[in-house]
Amino acid sequence: xxxxxxxxxxxxxxxxxxxxxxxxxxxxxxxxxxxxxxxxxxxxxxxxxxxxxxxxxxxxxxxxxxxxxxxxxxxxxxxxxxxxxxxxxxxxxxxxxxxxxxxxxxxxxxxxxxxxxxxxxxxxxxxxxxxxxxxxxxxxxxxxxxxxxxxxxxxxxxxxxxxxxxxxxxxxxxxxxxxxxxxxxxxxxxxxxxxxxxxxxxxxxxxxxxxxxxxxxxxxxxxxxxxxxxxxxxxxxxxxxxxxxxxxxxxxxxxxxxxxxxxxxxxxxxxxxxxxxxxxxxxxxxxxxxxxxxxxxxxxxxxxxxxxxxxxxxxxxxxxxxxxxxxxxxxxxxxxxxxxxxxxxxxxxxxxxxxxxxxxxxxxxxxxxxxxxxxxxxxxxxxxxxxxxxxxxxxxxxxxxxxxxxxxxxxxxxxxxxxxxxxxxxxxxxxxxxxxxxxxxxxxxxxxxxxxxxx
Amino acid sequence: xxxxxxxxxxxxxxxxxxxxxxxxxxxxxxxxxxxxxxxxxxxxxxxxxxxxxxxxxxxxxxxxxx
Numbered sequence: 001x002x003x004x005x006x007x008x009x010x011x012x013x014x015x016x017x018x019x020x021x022x023x024x025x026x027x028x029x030x031x032x033x034x035x036x037x038x039x040x041x042x043x044x045x046x047x048x049x050x051x052x053x054x055x056x057x058x059x060x061x062x063x064x065x066x067x068x069x070x071x072x073x074x075x076x077x078x079x080x081x082x083x084x085x086x087x088x089x090x091x092x093x094x095x096x097x098x099x100x101x102x103x104x105x106x107x108x109x110x111x112x113x114x115x116x117x118x119x120x121x122x123x124x125x126x127x128x129x130x131x132x133x134x135x136x137x138x139x140x141x142x143x144x145x146x147x148x149x150x151x152x153x154x155x156x157x158x159x160x161x162x163x164x165x166x167x168x169x170x171x172x173x174x175x176x177x178x179x180x181x182x183x184x185x186x187x188x189x190x191x192x193x194x195x196x197x198x199x200x201x202x203x204x205x206x207x208x209x210x211x212x213x214x215x216x217x218x219x220x221x222x223x224x225x226x227x228x229x230x231x232x233x234x235x236x237x238x239x240x241x242x243x244x245x246x247x248x249x250x251x252x253x254x255x256x257x258x259x260x261x262x263x264x265x266x267x268x269x270x271x272x273x274x275x276x277x278x279x280x281x282x283x284x285x286x287x288x289x290x291x292x293x294x295x296x297x298x299x300x301x302x303x304x305x306x307x308x309x310x311x312x313x314x315x316x317x318x319x320x321x322x323x324x325x326x327x328x329x330x331x332x333x334x335x336x337x338x339x340x341x342x343x344x345x346x347x348x349x350x351x352x353x354x355x356x357x358x359x360x361x362x363x364x365x366x367x368x369x370x371x372x373x374x375x376x377x378x379x380x381x382x383x384x385x386x387x388x389x390x391x392x393x394x395x396x397x398x399x400x401x402x403x404x405x406x407x408x409x410x411x412x413x414x415x416x417x418x419x420x421x422x423x424x425x426x427x428x429x430x431x432x433x434x435x436x437x438x439x440x441x442x443x444x445x446x447x448x449x450x451x452x453x454x455x
Numbered sequence: 456x457x458x459x460x461x462x463x464x465x466x467x468x469x470x471x472x473x474x475x476x477x478x479x480x481x482x483x484x485x486x487x488x489x490x491x492x493x494x495x496x497x498x499x500x501x502x503x504x505x506x507x508x509x510x511x512x513x514x515x516x517x518x519x520x521x
Contacts, residue, residue: 013517017505026518059518114517332496339497347509354515355503363503365496372492 001298002232005127005198005395005436006075006224009065010082010213011057011120012359013111018104026060029106032096033062036089047416049404050390051397052082058184061120062086062108067397068418068436072225072298074392076217077379081387083110083359090360110213111357112170113156115350119174121183122213123191124224126206127198127436129235137206138179138190140234143243144227144282145189145210146252147275150261151309152223154212155326157333157344157353164344165257166333168326170212172256178248183209189248197418198436206231210252215357215366217378218323222309225302230282232299233289240285243278244268259330261313276314283307322376328369329356398439403431406448 016029037054038046047053051067064082069075086108093106113119128137153169167173177188193207208227214220233239245251246266254263255275264272273281283306290299312320321331333352337343358364369375391397396418403421407414413424421431421444431443505511 013515015515015517017511017514061517114515115512116516118517120517332493332500335493335497336500347512348504350512351504351508352500354512355500358503365500365503368496368499372496374489374492374496 001072001228001296002235003437004070004228004231005125006069006072006228007066007125008075008079008220008224009063009121009123009125010079010110011061011063011122012086013107013109013114013120013357014060014062015107015109016104017107018102020103022102022104024102029093030056030060030062032093033086033089033106033108035096036092037085047400047404048085049401049408050078050081050388051392051395051401052078053418054082054085057120059118059120067391067400068395069392069397070395070437071392072221072228072302073378074387075224076220077383077387078392079220080217080379080384084384084388087359087361107354107363108359109354109357110215110359111154111354112213113174117174119171119187121171121187121209122211123183124208124211124227126208126228126231127196127203128206128231130196130200130202130204132235132237134192134204136239137234139244140239141230142178142189142248143245143278144230145208146245146248146265147255147278148223148226149212149252149255150275150279150313151306151320151324152211152214152219153256153324153326154214154219154357155329155353157349159345164349166259166330166344167256168259169256171210172252175210175249175252189252199434212325213357214325215364216323216325216328216375218305218376219325221378222302222305225298226282226286226306229286229289229299229302233286236289238285238289240282242267242269242271243273243281259317261317276310279306279310283310322374325356325366328366328375329353332356332365332369394439396433396436396438399433399441399444402448403441403444406444406451410451 014026014030016024053065055063057063066075066078066082069078090106097104112121149169149172156167156170157164158167175187175189177186179190179192180186180188181192183191187209189210191207191209194204196203196205211223214223244267246268251265261276262274264274266272286303290296290303309320309323317327318331321327333349336352342348352365355363356365361367391401400416400421404416407423415422415424419432419434421433423429431441433441
């Protein structure tokens with residue numbers, strides 16, 4: 001697979017349900033949650049020694065940005081590490097509540113919508129070559145993003161005109177434009193924000209806000225992995241023609257509503273194709289692309305899984321309840337409805353729709369399925385544990401992690417961002433690190449070596 | 456690729472005559488096991504659903520993010 005930097009930013013939903021009548025402002029709850037992560041202080045923006053960043057997002061959401069990863073697998077594992085880190089904050093936050101004489105439960109959800117129709121995202125970041133015409137990038141990516149939800153969707157029970165329906169994606173009903181620079185209003189299929197945190201002459205950072213947050217590692221792996229292959233094709237000018245959509249925003253919503261996956265989408269030139277057919281066109285083109293490239297086991301693995309999933313979706317989507325979030329959730333909800341004799345409108349179903357995404361492994365329905373052996377994992381808990389402590393060893397995140405460890409051990413105050421590291425106070429020093437592919441920084445190594453020599 | 460071909464074969468076989476094809480005991484056993492596992496999950500679900508699920512969901516309001 002092509003050399004590339006990946007990152008996922010996940011915004012989490014947060015709620016406190018009091019056992020009495022005392023409601024607390026969410027700012028306060030979020031403060032307690034962060035205390036579990038960074039004791040004795042409450043910075044609303046903190047980099048961790050695994051290179052990741054935790055912060056308070058607009059609208060009072062905890063947000064976790066993975067460190068710079070250069071492997072799809074690492075990206076998925078680091079995103080899960082963020083989930084586990086937040087989960088670990090929960091008991092600490094609950095204890096702080098008790099100390100204040102309050103009782104209630106804090107829930108953190110890795111989903112994308114609340115009951116009022118507000119939305120928060122999972123943003124994918126891909127460093128890509130600047131010298132590709134962005135109009136072409138957009139043209140190539142839109143039909144792909146409109147249709148990939150059939151395997152990346154996290155499922156959503158949504159009431160429309162008083163009646164509940166099951167949708168494939170959480171996010172699709174909130175997308176209003178083809179392209180735009182905004183992430184908070186008129187959200188778009190292609191977001192044009194471009195802060196590369198690297199040499200801007202060589203790179204742009206593609207910032208994708210259209211996807212759902214995934215509980216399933218498998219779905220997440222496909223989401224990032226397949227997108228990476230498509231981007232490599234675009235950079236090598238290996239274009240797919242003939243799938244431009246007539247109205248992509250409308251198609252996005254329609255695909256999300258069509259559980260049969262058979263409905264046809266209008267293309268620009270009057271033709272029609274189903275979402276699966278469009279994905280198959282991309283798949284065939286990707287296979288052709290790989291056949292011209294050097295042997296690449298990672299891309300091959302991603303393509304094999306992609307094909308397996310498309311075959312499954314075509315024959316019988318319910319077969320993929322181990323792999324895909326929307327299928328797992330739908331299966332669970334239908335089993336529950338059968339057992340209880342209730343309908344999709346039942347309030348318990350609406351709560352199941354939320355509980356699927358609870359990051360507390362004791363309460364979350366995804367984790368119940370996993371414990372029962374009903375989920376196909378990609379990573380192991382050991383991989384995730386490792387990512388909680390350590391940055392990827394082959395990107396800039398390693399330098400950042402080393403630096404933070406050093407500053408903490410020396411008890412020095414520091415300021416860190418994606419592209420610089422700074423020791424504060426007397427003997428102030430800023431170390432620039434503009435290359436995300438570089439895991440070594442001479443100045444950081446010198447600092448650490450000098451500190452080791454003093455020991 | 457082999458996997459896919461195999462799947463196709465199976466599909467053709469079963470479409471020839473469903474009644475004649477005998478159920479593979481391994482598959483039946485596996486299906487039974489999944490059903491049992493799922494049944495266990497069903498029992499667990501009620502424990503995590505609030506008594507007042509309607510109220511709970513209604514109160515789940517976030518300020519828009521991003």
